[in-house]
Amino acid sequence: MKLRKVTAASAAVFALALTATACGGDDSGDNGSSSSGGGGKIKIGIKYDQPGLGLKTPQGYEGFDVDVVTYVAKELGYEPDQIEWVETKSAERENALSRGDVKLIAATYSITDERKQKVDFAGPYLLAHQDLLVKADSDISEATDLNDKKLCSVTGSTSAQNVKNDFAPKAQLSNRGGYSECLSALQNGQVDALTTDDSILAGYAAQDQYKGKFKLAGLKLSNENYGIGVKKGDTETVDKVNKALEKMVSDGSWDKAVEENFGPANYKNERAPKIGQLVQ
Incomplete structure (x- = not known):
């Protein structure tokens, strides 16, 4: 077998290629993160x-x-x-x-x-726990208090249906496209309560425009x-x-x-x- 002669120039190019691979290679993986931080994302x-x-x-x-x-x-x-x-x-x-x-x-x-x-x-x-968000002056303190009351939740969520099935069969369910819409309905008196995880409810109620207007009922209807x-x-x-x-x-x-x-x-x-x- 005939071996090709490696010139000094080609050897230098090869060495540079190896250096580039070692120092600048992409070790980030598909999610764009390197294994040890450093200069990666x-x-x-x-x-x-x-x-x-x-x-x-x-x-x-x-x-x-x-x-x-x-x-x-x-x-x-x-x-x-x-x-x-x-x-x-x-x-x-x-x-x-x-x-x-x-x-x-x-x-x-x-x-x-x-x-x-x-x-x-x-x-x-x-x-977190499934809970109820109500107006600050509301007398709703238990899930059973929602019988004959309007309960808002986001379309596609099972939270409101769980309340109706397990605690308040006479609750009137009112679905909205998002939690902000439920909050507006609650503020305007169109619904009596909003239900989902207490952490999510607390986050919305903590916004500047809602401070002091709502409160959590403090129920633990599920564990999340x-x-x-x-x-x-x-x-x-x-x-x-x-x-x-x-x-x-x-x-x-x-x-x-x-x-x-x-x-x-x-x-x-x-x-x-x-x-x-x-x-x-």
């Missing part, structure tokens, strides 16, 4: 339309989910300016992770057995364990995120985030849940 899925949890504003992104996952990202080696936020609606969360569109999802993502078949979860980082979604099989990332969440609780950052995002609505949150332990 990390794509994180959040909600864009939930005040108090995940909200896109002209100034940036804010909310409890945003604060939690920003803390987590920093522990993974990413500064806030290295985070690329991706709107991740409820119906697209599993697909976004499986496709590698995002590395993490923090978007009021309740951990369920069905979802655990498709994705892995770190956490939980918040225990919010977790951070990770691609199925990525146990290394799950372990790192769990360690970050434990640190966030221990150093007081978790309590601070709760107060800043939900405090104005007088949200009586549960204590930080134990990592890896779900409340059924």
